[in-house]
Amino acid sequence: MEGADPVKKKLAAALSGGAALVLALSGCGDDNGEKVDAYAKKVCDQVQPQLEKITQANQSITSTAADGRPEEIKKADSAAFQQISDAYAAMSDAVGKAGAPPVEDGEKTQKQAVRELDATSEAYADLKTSVDKLDTKDQAKFAEGLKGVAQDLDKVNKVGNDAIKKLQSGDIGAAMSEQPGCRRGAGTPSAGT
Numbered sequence: 001m002e003g004a005d006p007v008k009k010k011l012a013a014a015l016s017g018g019a020a021l022v023l024a025l026s027g028c029g030d031d032n033g034e035k036v037d038a039y040a041k042k043v044c045d046q047v048q049p050q051l052e053k054i055t056q057a058n059q060s061i062t063s064t065a066a067d068g069r070p071e072e073i074k075k076a077d078s079a080a081f082q083q084i085s086d087a088y089a090a091m092s093d094a095v096g097k098a099g100a101p102p103v104e105d106g107e108k109t110q111k112q113a114v115r116e117l118d119a120t121s122e123a124y125a126d127l128k129t130s131v132d133k134l135d136t137k138d139q140a141k142f143a144e145g146l147k148g149v150a151q152d153l154d155k156v157n158k159v160g161n162d163a164i165k166k167l168q169s170g171d172i173g174a175a176m177s178e179q180p181g182c183r184r185g186a187g188t189p190s191a192g193t
Contacts, residue, residue, distance in 0.1 A: 035102040037178075044179035046094030050087040057083040070136035073146070077131045085124035092117035123156040 057080035064076035096114050100106035127149060134145040 039098065039101050040179050040182070043095060043098045044182035046098070047091055047182055048180070050091045050094075053087040054084050057081075057087075070134075070139060070142045074131055074134055074136050074142075077146075077149070078128050081124050081128035081131060085121045085128065088117050088121035088124060092121060120156060123152075127152055127156065 060076050060080045060083075064073050068076065092114050095110060095117060098110075100110045103109070130145075130149050130152060134149075135141045
């Protein structure tokens with residue numbers, strides 16, 4: 001579809017930023033040791049399957065971009081945004097159930113992370129609704145609508161990126177980066193795809 005490919009690449013790039021929100025709990029305090037490592041493992045074990053779902057959804061979007069018809073693109077994007085929304089909701093639930101991290105201001109950090117994950121989940125649900133409303137019969141209108149979805153996606157990811165900047169510091173972040181389930185490469189979508 002003429003003009004859709006750059007928009008699809010922008011969608012994929014924005015998705016890669018959104019997936020990074022899963023590391024939102026990585027900012028906390030000055031404690032270190034076994035409690036921090038145990039907490040990081042508990043959260044990361046729950047996060048890993050959700051990261052994989054986000055990656056699969058991102059791949060679905062990008063694989064349809066190159067030569068997909070508007071109907072196919074709409075269907076793939078809608079399903080992918082729903083999958084991503086569900087994944088963020090599951091991550092929020094996992095962080096909520098894990099309790100506060102064993103660091104200074106841990107409860108505040110946990111609540112903030114849950115709030116941000118919930119907001120991101122809701123925002124992806126809204127993107128799905130926007131995609132579902134796109135007119136696939138008029139290619140020009142569809143491309144324009146898709147561009148609007150990409151702009152909304154940028155806003156969704158700004159929320160996630162702002163949360164990461166606020167929260168990314170301390171020993172929980174270091175401990176999580178050592179866990180296979182939270183390693184940045186382990187399931188984060190590639191912006192170049």
